[in-house]
Amino acid sequence: MSHVGDEELRQLQEFIEELRGHFIVFDSSRVRDVEYARERLVPDYQKDLVIDMDPFFEKYRSIKPFFITYEPDPPVERFQSQEDRAKIDDSTKCILCGACTGSCPSFWGNKEYVGPAAIVQAHRFIFDSRDQGANERLEILNDRDGVWRCRTVFNCVDACPREIDVTRAIGEVKKLLLFNRMA
Numbered sequence: 001m002s003h004v005g006d007e008e009l010r011q012l013q014e015f016i017e018e019l020r021g022h023f024i025v026f027d028s029s030r031v032r033d034v035e036y037a038r039e040r041l042v043p044d045y046q047k048d049l050v051i052d053m054d055p056f057f058e059k060y061r062s063i064k065p066f067f068i069t070y071e072p073d074p075p076v077e078r079f080q081s082q083e084d085r086a087k088i089d090d091s092t093k094c095i096l097c098g099a100c101t102g103s104c105p106s107f108w109g110n111k112e113y114v115g116p117a118a119i120v121q122a123h124r125f126i127f128d129s130r131d132q133g134a135n136e137r138l139e140i141l142n143d144r145d146g147v148w149r150c151r152t153v154f155n156c157v158d159a160c161p162r163e164i165d166v167t168r169a170i171g172e173v174k175k176l177l178l179f180n181r182m183a
């Protein structure tokens, strides 16, 4: 096994530090000895793509991406009209790829921002007629690093491989928050 020198090692460590928390494709040509890097520098290194998705999924979990109900389960499935289902048609298409969050200038400037992907996921439940946790999620998104960080740049819409109108979903959540505040 060939080893990289001290200087290369230092550069490699700096490079990996730069990558942490970013959605960047790792250029494996910059690592001369992949096995060495795997063993010594990045134990969780998989192939030639280094993405630290933990912060992304922490934000995803923060908006409670699961059904919340306070009534006993019905004897049959929970019904939903076609009109109500249509309200979440777009946001249910999300595959959590993170492209929208990775393309968002507000997120580049503030890594605490919950990000468009988490808001799309929140939208999916907030506007689901069978769910009863909308107020809990709205409270979370009303935080200073919540939905108001969106500056309607539309990068997320261009980035989304599922062609979700991410900015519209964020706008609908903002509108609901304003509506609730006025009610």
Ligand code: SF4
Pocket (backbone or CB within 6 Å): 093, 094, 095, 096, 097, 098, 099, 100, 101, 116, 117, 120, 159, 160, 161, 162, 163, 164, 166
């Ligand atoms: S880019 Fe689209 S599919 Fe990917 S996480 Fe964002 S909303 Fe979901």
